[in-house]
Amino acid sequence: MNINSDDVFDDDSLAVMLGEAIEESAAVPGEAVRAAQIIFGMRTIDAEFEIMTLLFDSSAEEISGLRADSSQSRLLTFQAADVTLEVELSDDGALGQLFPPQRGHITLSIAEGPFATADTDELGRFLLPRPGPGPIRFTCQAAAVQTVTDWIVI
Amino acid sequence: MYLDCTVVILRTTDAGAGVGCSEVDGQMSDTAALSDLVEAAGAGDQKAWNELIDRHIPLVFAVARRYRLSDKDCEDVSQTVWLRLLEHLGDIRDPKALPGWLAVTTRNEAFAVLKIRGRNLNAIPLETRERPDDKVDVENDLLRSERNRALRDGMAELTEQQQEFLRLVTADPPLPYAEISRTLGIPIGSIGPTRARYLAKLRSTTAFREYFLAEERDYPAGRRS
Numbered sequence: 001m002n003i004n005s006d007d008v009f010d011d012d013s014l015a016v017m018l019g020e021a022i023e024e025s026a027a028v029p030g031e032a033v034r035a036a037q038i039i040f041g042m043r044t045i046d047a048e049f050e051i052m053t054l055l056f057d058s059s060a061e062e063i064s065g066l067r068a069d070s071s072q073s074r075l076l077t078f079q080a081a082d083v084t085l086e087v088e089l090s091d092d093g094a095l096g097q098l099f100p101p102q103r104g105h106i107t108l109s110i111a112e113g114p115f116a117t118a119d120t121d122e123l124g125r126f127l128l129p130r131p132g133p134g135p136i137r138f139t140c141q142a143a144a145v146q147t148v149t150d151w152i153v154i
Numbered sequence: 155m156y157l158d159c160t161v162v163i164l165r166t167t168d169a170g171a172g173v174g175c176s177e178v179d180g181q182m183s184d185t186a187a188l189s190d191l192v193e194a195a196g197a198g199d200q201k202a203w204n205e206l207i208d209r210h211i212p213l214v215f216a217v218a219r220r221y222r223l224s225d226k227d228c229e230d231v232s233q234t235v236w237l238r239l240l241e242h243l244g245d246i247r248d249p250k251a252l253p254g255w256l257a258v259t260t261r262n263e264a265f266a267v268l269k270i271r272g273r274n275l276n277a278i279p280l281e282t283r284e285r286p287d288d289k290v291d292v293e294n295d296l297l298r299s300e301r302n303r304a305l306r307d308g309m310a311e312l313t314e315q316q317q318e319f320l321r322l323v324t325a326d327p328p329l330p331y332a333e334i335s336r337t338l339g340i341p342i343g344s345i346g347p348t349r350a351r352y353l354a355k356l357r358s359t360t361a362f363r364e365y366f367l368a369e370e371r372d373y374p375a376g377r378r379s
Contacts, residue, residue, distance in 0.1 A: 016324070037200070043243070154270065
């Protein structure tokens, strides 16, 4: 219900607003609160890694038509100062490439920790299995690169 | 405005969002406390991190739920938002921009999930089908969530008994007075007057006055509209 905040001096309006406020808090699952609390301990582990921010996500683009097409793969670009990571997420896995192309080591992590790792070839390419739905990110380690991407949800 | 929000590093698609963070989160004491929390969490204080979550996770869920995601997807979006915040804790220069950043990040991730799940968009409210860069909805979410938090904080200043009473009389759908009377062991006839008295008490709490009484502090223009 849309109630103007100026109406808080009317008892019925305030009661509605208060009910909404209580409901907003009650609607948060306790499990989600605990899950968010637990990750605090993970932070320092990656402190020395540079963050690669999400520069492009094909899923953030405008939806055309009334039905989104989930069969298409999802294209992601992460960028740090000296390195770019492109990933194509599909049912077959996470197919990616480091730019500039170089040999290195990629780790795909889920909220609970590392999920899979792969070495890149001389063109910077790699293929990793795809975990189930949830938060993921990639860690890239190469000769001159120590980066970790933003978390995204798949 | 988002320049204030800095450095919580935003994805480029956020650039157009321009959430009026500084306008929305104008509560002075609150802002001070929020900056303390962000600083303490950045320095490794788990309690401060937990408090940040307690304060702002209702906003995250309120935004995510508008996309009609499953419970599991809402929780994944929430977790992704907190994971991302964790990595950027040290970069936050203007803590009062944090709620705006949380709302926009949640929105973007919820939108992405909506799309990759291939949901039938006819089931989605029209306004949320659009690319998530219209700032109006996010500002409304922020305002509403701030108001909700002020009301919850105000209620927390009341006694347990007063809180329990207010929970029962504000339930949606409403509870019959007979049931409230049975639950609390009070006469039906006293429920109406008690409700008026406790709501008046709520209005006299510090949290309520700080948020709603414009004359007690400087509101940014448009705050109460």
